[in-house]
Amino acid sequence: MPTKYQAGMQAQQLAESHLTGKGYRILERNYRIRTGEVDIIARHGNYVAFVEVKFRRSVDFGYPRESVGVVKQQRIIRTAMHYIATRNINDMDFRFDVIEVLMQGGKVEINHIENAFDAQ
Numbered sequence: 001m002p003t004k005y006q007a008g009m010q011a012q013q014l015a016e017s018h019l020t021g022k023g024y025r026i027l028e029r030n031y032r033i034r035t036g037e038v039d040i041i042a043r044h045g046n047y048v049a050f051v052e053v054k055f056r057r058s059v060d061f062g063y064p065r066e067s068v069g070v071v072k073q074q075r076i077i078r079t080a081m082h083y084i085a086t087r088n089i090n091d092m093d094f095r096f097d098v099i100e101v102l103m104q105g106g107k108v109e110i111n112h113i114e115n116a117f118d119a120q
Contacts, residue, residue: 011055011101012039018099018110024049033082036075040099041083048089049114050080051097057104064100065113073117 016026019042027048028041040051052072054064076096084094098116102109 007057007103008053008055011103012053014101014108014110015051015053015099016040018112019044019049019051022112028083031079031083033079036079038076038079038083041080043092046093048084048092048094049097050076050083050094051099052076052116053099053101055101055103057102059102059104064102065098065111065116068098068116077117 012029016029019040020026022044024042024044026040026042028038031038031041038050039053040049042049042051052068054067056064073096080094080096083089095115096117098113100111100113102111
């Protein structure tokens with residue numbers, strides 16, 4: 001059985017493959033500043049999506065998306081604002097997505113939630 005870190009990296013790779021399969025272009029992986037991190041930053045059409053990838057092996061304690069609470073959202077938003085400012089991006093629209101990856105019983109389920117912060 002892979003370690004938690006290895007499983008998380010595998011989930012992120014699956015999320016990236018899912019995005020590229022839908023026509024997204026990956027701009028950054030694991031974009032970090034002192035106060036936060038964004039797992040994937042991707043472009044799709046006129047949107048830049050800031051994507052949080054959440055992984056779980058079961059839903060016994062809830063779905064992965066449920067672990068992206070208000071504090072985590074605020075950190076991601078601050079990090080995204082830094083990215084936008086340092087890249088001087090002012091001709092694109094932005095959104096915050098969550099990709100949840102469930103690996104249970106040998107099956108992998110990927111659920112891409114666009115505008116996830118608006119939905120919670």
